[in-house]
Amino acid sequence: MFPRIVNHAVKKWKTLKRHVEKALVSNPTVMDKKSHSLTEPHNIHYKNLQRCYLIAFSLATFADWLQGPYLYKLYKDYGHTDDTIARLYITGFVSSCIFGTLVGHLADRFGRKMLCSSFTVMYALSCMTKTSPSYSVLSFGRILGGISTSILFTTFEAWYVNEHINFLKLPAEWLNSTFSKATFYNGLSAISAGILAQIFAEYFELGPVFPFIIAIPFLFMSLLVIQSTWKEHAGLVQPRDGLFKDIFSPLKLLFENDRSLLFLGLVQTVFESVMYTFVFSWTPILADLQPPLGIVFSLFMISVIVGSKTYSCLIAKRYQPQNLLTASCAVSALTLTVVTLSLTSMVVHIQDHDPITNKSMSVICLAMFLVYEVSVGIYYPAIGYLRSRSVPEEYRATLSNWLRVPMNVFTCLMITLNNGSDSEDVTGLKKFQFIFGLSTFMMIGAVVASTIFARKYSKKVVCEEVAELKAGKRLLSETV
Template sequence: MMLITYLSFGVVGVICIVLQYWVRQTDKSPAIGNNPTFLQFQRVYFAAYLPAVVADWFQGPYLYKLYSHYGFQEDQIAMLYVCGFASNVLLGTWAPVAAEKFGRQKLCIIFTIIYSIACFFKLSQSYGVLILGRILGGIATSLLFSSFEAWYIHEHIESNDFPKEWIAVTFSKATFWNSILAVLAGIVANVSAEWLGLGPVSPFMLAIPCLVVSGLVVATQWKENYGKQQVKFGKSCFNGLRDIVTDSRIFLIGMIQSLFESSMYIFIFIWTPVLDPANASLGIVFSSFMVCALIGSAIFQLLLARRVLVVNLLGGAVACALFGYFVCIFATNPHNTNHRLAFVAFLLIEVAVGIYFPAMSNIRSRVVPEKVRLSVMTWFRVPLNLIACIVLMTLHNNSFRHGNRLIFVVCTALMAIASLALVKFISIVKDDEELGLGQTQEEEEEQLVPAV
């Protein structure tokens, strides 16, 4: 299985390079954001943000392996994951409000401190200490994906008065380098844990210097900023919930997002115990997953440029994931697991993830009003994490312990429901000209040209 792992990484790597080159060749959008002051501002942001995300990626390949290495059983490991998901959803709702009130720079510094402590706790074999580490990790993750972005947007618009359309340029670069660094992080983690024989805790120790660098850049190169007005958390949440309940389009988008991403969270837990018994190189497997996500992103861009509707691309992602989970049901036979087939199915699921995120982001930006987007996204996170927690916690119940196959049966069912919700969503929005989801990109542009 180890040889298959490395060969697969090489194959998907070549496919990714070809597709990315193709994307660059077909991209005819004008170059914007070449202002020297803007580029310097970007560099200051990336100098803090990219080390932070590298630290996060270092911890992906060997988290389950570490807990297993310490001798914990699958149900105990599942509870550790649940603690991380629960703290993320409970405190993730608080993070944006805290950033507005106490300062986004402070929250970013606090992130680096909390995440460093969480990594240090991985050195302990005490179950209680590891649970505390997972809780701190959940808090840190919610800060990473809220405070950094909020700081940048405020500085971009309020302090530097750059054009708003340049924000997309920065986040596009951030997404690209985030993906590249995720692939490299998997390789480095594999070298550290397996080639050098430092064990599964070593990637977590590698994350700490990255967090220190990020914290120092934030502390010395960033300036503090706050929200213009205090966020009324209760009112904001109520308005978001009202829009979800009263607007069927938002409700269905939230349903699709919760079902797809909860399955993805479950997948994050389950892929290691499926492949680890076959002696797979976990770091290289992780890097292969990240390359496949890049392939999915390139497929999205290429098909969008060829006037494929965004809703159809989202449908393709859901169908691809559904098929991948369905194949996993047969690959994870408790009596004879087909590790190679499971690995191929996992790669297919990651391609679906790469298509899903830009497609969902595009649709959500059109369907969810800007003024309630933060609160709506907060509500979306609740069922997302709740589903993942419930599925993982059933591992404690002996009547449900039928191996990994049951997990993939659940994921397949979730994706089937997501497919039905997407069909309903398409039937609602197909004639909505204001959203433009039933139009190609060229047709949308033509509508903006006044008739002569």
């Protein structure tokens, strides 16, 4: 039985090899054999499209990063308590849950350029609400911020993928380069925005509200780029059974056919839930070291940049995006395991008043956090590419927002659990021990889900490309 299976597999492989060799011989100048994909050109349409997208997206993310460092301090200066601040944070994530899927459907139906333009205006209004200490005004700003964040991290990508694949008919493999560059520039935006925010808020003593004010011009510069260089292709989704059913209908795709999209969605949900949990948890864990938080944050962003460059290098050496996604999940699971064990040691020794051990464990945690951020830098371009290849075009923005819903719910739960945590007492440390322990188990599940997805995706790629080769439509452009 087993030899028969092996012989069958060998025959299939030889057949596939003949098709590939035939395509290469008939099109010898199309493929660069030293790279993962078709040679990334010197294609003027591709370069212009990539430039328009990256400029608009980088300006938008720069404005977003400007607001991060001083949001908590602004609320504190307005006299709000930690419980009130936690509710404001939760309001933003709940807003993203409730309204994100609606704006995703509007983008797919009425145009993604229109939604991205609306994002800049909406986020500018959210920034303007920060000038008021009123809780109701700030809550309204958080609602606008939640909607805007959903658009920023789903609709921008959906617009670019549609232009790249469906209208310019460019090879899908070139998306790897664009998403890697987007992650790289996002890291640079975070570093430069943090420095600029600190200069205006602290050095010029303009206060924590000023970074929100200076974010507005960058949002309108992004709007100017979008309006002047982007094209609109509306009507990807035609109304069928009413707005409510149209919004929920993309969920059926998760459970159809081989369910590979379901496993990809699980990976995205778990990885990004853990990532946002990390964002709200790392500061108190490093309290014993008393590090300059701005420098630590910059180191995190540099690690993300290193991860994006690592992804580009590995893709050039013919490593597969689906396997790199699994690798990023595995590295994340490993680092979180070490952090959990370090926190366990700190819980034991804090009662013994052993500051040396606690500081040593904090140093280990910091090192693991840096490695974790490298995995984040690999994850983002990998998930962006695989999502572009797996999600149907007509539901791209809607389904991407649906995949963010459980992430937002989990983040709200973690914010609630984090509320009142303090690393200087054993109760606070036990909370973080539980949070990172739970995150570790979730990431192990993500490794399993990404492994299953990689197997299904690779099989799907082989079947599709062999069929296209036989039909003479294209040559094999992804290795398996």
